[in-house]
Amino acid sequence: MSESLSPEPEPVPRTPGLGARLRHGGRARTLLLVAVAAAVVVGALAFWHFSGRESTDDAQVDGHVVPVAARVGGTVLSVHVKDNQPVEKGALLVRIDPRDYEVAAARAAADLAENEATARAAETTVPLTSTTATSQETAADSDLAGAEARLAATQAQQREAQARERQTGGDVERFRPLLAKDEISKQHFDAAVAAADSARAGREAADAAVRGAEKAVLAARARLAQARTGREQVQIVSARAASAAAKVEMARAALEQAKLNLSYTEVRAQAGGVVSRKTVEVGQVVQPGQPLLALVPLDDVWVTANFKESQLKRIRAGQPVEVAVDAYGGRTFRGRVDSIAAATGSRFSLLPPENATGNYIKVVQRIPVKIVLERGQDAEHLLRPGMSVVPTVLTR
Secondary structure, eight states, X not given: OOOOOOOOOOOOOOOOOHHHHHHHXXXXXXXXXXXXXXXXXXXXXXXXXXXXXXXXXXXXXEEOOEEXXXXXXXXXXXXXXXXXXXXXXXXXXXXXXXXXXXXXXXXXXHHHHHHHHHHHHHHHHHHHHHHHHHHHXXXXXXXXXXXXXXXXXXXXXXXXXXXXXXXXHHHHHHHHHHHHTTSSOHHHHHHHHHHHHHHHHHHHHHHHHHHHHHHHXXXXXXXXXXXXXXXXXXXXXXXXXXXXXXXXXXHHHHHHHHHHHHHTTEEEOSSOEEEESOOXXXXXXXXXXXXXXXXXXXXXXXXXXXXXXXXTTSOOTTOEEEEEEGGGTTEEEEEEEEEEOSSOGGXXXXXXXXXXXXXXXXXXXXXXXXXXXXXTTTTTOOOOTTOBEEEEEEOX
């Protein structure tokens, strides 16, 4: 008898036990805790890293721009530089026609020679005039003394003649009654009268001599007064000599100015740099002060970063800075904070903002911060004024 085959029972799926589930859940929680801890550490590190940095994209490279202008006017004979050409300090840039200034220098030299000759003649006249004036004054003083002495002598003679006249006149008056009484002879009386007449004539001569001596004294005093004006003549001559010397200095200064103007016909670089904004051409007539070109020294550039006023809390002079330059794919240059501007950028604008209507909206202001590069960072002079950069100040 055949036996019927019964189907085999299907396997029953096994469910993990409680221990396995606990082990799997523990590993998941561990991984989650590790991930959370790592995220916290990374976040803390990122916070610590970025909290010690202040950055702005409102920044650019700055530098000096040295304008070169004509000091004198004239026709441009030659231009020795081209745009974007590097030049050294003292290099010849432009030459202006010098002929007019050569003529002016020659004329100034001739004027100086003429004034020097006049000054030498004036200087020679001063001692000669002084000597002549002194000798004339001495002679006039001596003449006055002699005239006064002669006046004194004639006055003494006058007094003597007057005394003799009085004496002889008295004799005649005494002899007259004696003659009437025949007590003296007629001859004796006539002799007394003759003596009186002679005394009177002597007195008149003495009077005339005194008047002449007085006139001589007056004349001598006049000559002395005239001689003493020689002092003023010496002063006048000295003043003329000083004026001539001053004219010499003026002529010398004019010659120096003419030489300077002649030298200005060669326009040279006052600083080394790269030629920019060249506007001068050969044959152009330029005027004094007219701009010809500009020089940009690339060995002295810095960064001007306009930070928000809220970022300046921790920025200080001397802090290190990393400067990323857009033109070179973010290449970084090292520098340091040099200084912070004394006012916001808007205060230096052509039209500073001023709210006069009362509708005030607070706008965060930006304050320029000067950043200088460390020595040797731009040895190739790659940075150009006006380039956009992104400085990051390491405040910690």
